[in-house]
Amino acid sequence: MRPVAPELLVNPGRRHDGSVARSEVRSAQLHRRFPGYAPTRVVDAPALAAELGLASLSVKDESRRLGLPSFKILGASWAVYRLLVDRLGHEPEWRDIDDLRAALAPLGHLTLVAATDGNHGRAVAHMARLLGYESRILVPAGTASARVDAIEGEGASVTVVDGTYDDAVRASAALAADDVLVVSDTSWEGYTEVPRTVIEGYATIFAEIDEQLAAAPEVVVVPMGVGALAAATVQHYASHATIIVVEPLSAACGLHSAAAGRPVAVPGPHDSIMAGLNCGMVSIIAWPAVSAGVDLFVAVDDTAAEQAMRDLATIGVVAGETGAAALAGLRAALAAGAAGAPDLRGRRVLVLCTEGATDPVAYRRIVGEP
Numbered sequence: 001m002r003p004v005a006p007e008l009l010v011n012p013g014r015r016h017d018g019s020v021a022r023s024e025v026r027s028a029q030l031h032r033r034f035p036g037y038a039p040t041r042v043v044d045a046p047a048l049a050a051e052l053g054l055a056s057l058s059v060k061d062e063s064r065r066l067g068l069p070s071f072k073i074l075g076a077s078w079a080v081y082r083l084l085v086d087r088l089g090h091e092p093e094w095r096d097i098d099d100l101r102a103a104l105a106p107l108g109h110l111t112l113v114a115a116t117d118g119n120h121g122r123a124v125a126h127m128a129r130l131l132g133y134e135s136r137i138l139v140p141a142g143t144a145s146a147r148v149d150a151i152e153g154e155g156a157s158v159t160v161v162d163g164t165y166d167d168a169v170r171a172s173a174a175l176a177a178d179d180v181l182v183v184s185d186t187s188w189e190g191y192t193e194v195p196r197t198v199i200e201g202y203a204t205i206f207a208e209i210d211e212q213l214a215a216a217p218e219v220v221v222v223p224m225g226v227g228a229l230a231a232a233t234v235q236h237y238a239s240h241a242t243i244i245v246v247e248p249l250s251a252a253c254g255l256h257s258a259a260a261g262r263p264v265a266v267p268g269p270h271d272s273i274m275a276g277l278n279c280g281m282v283s284i285i286a287w288p289a290v291s292a293g294v295d296l297f298v299a300v301d302d303t304a305a306e307q308a309m310r311d312l313a314t315i316g317v318v319a320g321e322t323g324a325a326a327l328a329g330l331r332a333a334l335a336a337g338a339a340g341a342p343d344l345r346g347r348r349v350l351v352l353c354t355e356g357a358t359d360p361v362a363y364r365r366i367v368g369e370p
Contacts, residue, residue, distance in 0.1 A: 001303055004249060004301040004303075005336070006301070007252065008332070008337070009258055011291070012259075013258060015292045020292050025203040025207045027203055027204050031078075033097075034077065035066075036067050039208040040062055040071075040205075040208065042059065042212045043058070043061055045057040045058070047314070048314075054348070054349050056348045056349065058348075058350050058351070059327070059351050060205065060353065061353050062355065063323060068123060069119070069355055070118075070358070071229070071352075071355070072120045072122070072123040072185070073123040075199065075200075076114075076124045076127055077123070078198070078201030079195075080124065080127045080183055083181055083183065088104060097131075100131070101130070104131060109133075111128075111133060111135065111181070112125075112135045112181055112183050113136045113137070113183065114135075114183050114184060115138045115161075115165065115172040116138070116168070117165050118139070118143060118358055119322075119355055121139065121156070122137075125154035134155075134157070135156040135157070136158075137151050138159045138168040139160055139161065139168060141163060142271070146359045146360060146361065147358055159171075163268075164278070165278055166280045166281055169184065169186060173191065185198045185226065185283070186279070187283045187285040187286070199286060202228065202229055202232035205232070205352070209350065213350070216348075217348050217349060218241055218348045219242045219342075219344055219348070219349040220242070220243050221246065221327070222243070222246070223245070223274075223276070223329075223352070223354055224247040224253070224254040224290075225277050226279045226281070226282055227245075227286035227289075230254070230290045231287075231289040234292070234294060238293035242296070242347075243294050243296075246299075246329025246330075247279075247299050248270070248299065248325075249300065249301050250269070250270055250272050251277060252266060252299035253266045254282055254294070254297050255297035255298075257282050257287065257291070258291060258297055263281065265280050272302055272305075273305060274305050274321045274322045275322060275359075276322035276355065295341075296338065298329035300332050304329075305321050306321075307331070308324035308325070308326075309324040312327060318356050318370040319353045319356065320356055320362075322358075324353065330344075357370050
């Protein structure tokens with residue numbers, strides 16, 4: 001595969017007036033009560049930092065989080081919890097998952113539904129299994145069989161939708177009923193509260209980083225997708241750091257929306273190996289924060305993601321294609337530059353690696369044995 005040049009856009013809508021409020025971290029108290037909770041590690045990469053001309057490079061490794069290979073469980077668990085507590089009508093007292101399951105028993109039989117490219121749906125299914133509910137997960141055509149198998153391994157019923165991730169989102173929304181709760185990490189007209197709590201759930205990552213790093217990062221690089229993680233990043237760092245978001249060239253909904261000054265759809269096919277970022281439309285609830293707080297949008301091709309996977313392997317981080325996207329975007333931003341872009345060299349950089357090797361066959365092809 002021949003490399004394709006990245007696209008870079010300095011965000012014309014970036015604001016420095018304090019309009020993006022710093023979020024309150026409430027989700028961490030929930031996550032600490034989950035079985036197997038521990039802060040994920042931050043890995044320093046001095047050799048990569050020297051190669052790239054950075055003062056330091058730190059990687060927040062979300063390849064293993066609460067027993068799953070992705071950060072997504074943080075948003076899904078907080079969103080499910082808030083959705084069920086609102087339905088219950090009061091905050092229950094509980095110490096562990098068994099207590100929580102018992103406290104929620106008056107809600108009766110429920111099914112949790114989500115659309116996914118893999119990680120969010122698996123996280124929702126995992127929550128359903130922990131709480132004794134059923135789950136139904138919708139995936140777009142072409143989803144790797146390993147990711148489907150992992151979702152089914154959580155006890156979910158998986159439906160393959162003939163279309164893109166956005167088609168799966170629309171199909172999932174149509175399933176909502178009194179006993180069927182849609183838990184989406186993206187939003188649409190009339191559906192905003194659940195994805196808002198997904199964004200809140202990701203704040204746990206940054207609360208951990210604050211305790212783990214001796215000095216705050218000057219640059220933070222995250223994958224885009226529909227923008228939920230990017231919005232959480234902006235809410236934590238926009239006042240004092242440069243924020244870069246990264247997406248595939250074939251699904252650069254953030255970059256094109258920023259260029260247009262409003263959310264715009266990027267038509268498919270969205271066929272990047274960075275499957276978790278194959279999103280044609282930004283989340284309307286995430287977009288106000290993203291559009292105001294992101295400094296630079298970077299779109300990269302699959303060869304860049306593959307190189308970043310190999311780079312991360314050299315520091316002991318096993319990253320999937322989506323997980324490596326942020327490092328791929330950082331390298332592209334340093335190499336290509338863009339008119340008006342902030343100078344990144346000599347600065348302290350934090351990269352979020354958001355998933356592990358969720359498709360082992362692809363990982364072996366690209367990197368070798370994990």
